[in-house]
Amino acid sequence: MTKKKSGGRSKPLILVTNDDGVTAPGIRALTEEMQQLGDVVVVAPDSPQSGMGHAITIASPLRLEPVDLFRNVEAYQCSGTPVDCVKLAVDKILPRMPDLCVSGINHGTNSSINVIYSGTISAAMEAAIEGIPAIGFSLVDYSFQADLTLARRVSNLIARQVLRHGLPEHILLNVNIPDVSPAQFKGVRICRQAVARWEEEFAERTDPRGKKYYWLTGRFVNYDPGDDSDEWALKNGYASVVPVQYDLTAHHVIAYLSSNWNLDGLPKKARATQ
């Protein structure tokens, strides 16, 4: 469904979603901040969806229910993933394409490689794919009791920048906020995604019927010595802003493969073995 874009005639229309679920403190804080900037509609999962990545719901139907959880804000809970929420909001709920989609404030970091696993970022990415300026916000503190003061202010200020300047085509922002007080906060840095990964170990247990099961556990390892990465920024009291793209092509590798691989032989070989 193609929807009209705003002609700048009214207040900005802002879609708010998350992956911690519609009852999380982070989405309440983000919604309140966005109400200062425009007309807000919330469409968020009805249960926690952390780690859902860019999952979509294909094999089962989706439910959508209005909820009265936010003061003066039209809000819905959805049985699907964060990406489903954005798709449903655009197709079924919003009166026009929104001027901004914000996702979060996530309870826990989505810096470096976590961007890959994050439902928060995937929701923002889905919005960007649909042509909507989009931002994912995450706080480096997993607790639902975390102090959201600084995260609120950073979210408000970055959202203002995006509403004012827009974003380049096919780009969204991954914003992480350090776990420091506003007084300790050093500022905002534009960064690249750090080279890091999780070293997993599965905890093996035995159920009451004697069958094994496994819990994912892991240790985050940062291999990146650079001071221009998001990990560096967060460790040094800065909020990190990483411009993210969904063109996953490693363009610099195309020429390498084309010249080093023998691909001419493939079709003949495939035919020869017929």
Add this chain to the structure above:
Amino acid sequence: MTKKKSGGRSKPLILVTNDDGVTAPGIRALTEEMQQLGDVVVVAPDSPQSGMGHAITIASPLRLEPVDLFRNVEAYQCSGTPVDCVKLAVDKILPRMPDLCVSGINHGTNSSINVIYSGTISAAMEAAIEGIPAIGFSLVDYSFQADLTLARRVSNLIARQVLRHGLPEHILLNVNIPDVSPAQFKGVRICRQAVARWEEEFAERTDPRGKKYYWLTGRFVNYDPGDDSDEWALKNGYASVVPVQYDLTAHHVIAYLSSNWNLDGLPKKARATQ
């Protein structure tokens, strides 16, 4: 858990997974092809996981069961996502880091923007993150009854190339095979991800209790006029090979944001409102 890499002393160790589930014809075909190239272990989802993207299972435990589905191949089904399968295989099943991870053969295309939603590609991406050369294979035909002859040959030949040459660090391959006969096949092209997206519409229905529910439907729209994209290749009888990276940073946008945005004002503002 850190595992030893092969010193080249033995046959290559190849991990096979997919997102259509361990009983799909595509993974059987891929497993048989890989048995010609090395020692194979299969770890795949116990149910279809299409559209799971890079989802991981955090909030529930995982089950892992040996299955006797493949001739002379150690195989397991896992209750989790494709990414969970790779993580579990590396930590709990494989005797050492594999020399190759192949995912597929997916029943349905993972070209262009589909790379984002694909469990097949996410499994390969997870392997790449763990330092394992990895390839996702998909056939442009959603039917489980599809003719896999050409897909088998292309998979075999690309896997041989990767075993021989390796892959650049942090890179995996997204290989799509066109829906043509081996005789019509034009060859293999190294490509970039096409600029395309799904235009969604949700089908709205009413359940027997009078409550609405929604099914995701959509129309794929290719906006890309280039002849160097994966969509072009597939439409013209070629298999497409896109080198894929999981550094999602839009590096070219960092300088733009740094010079166009007023970020110096942010920390003072944040402090001022304390």
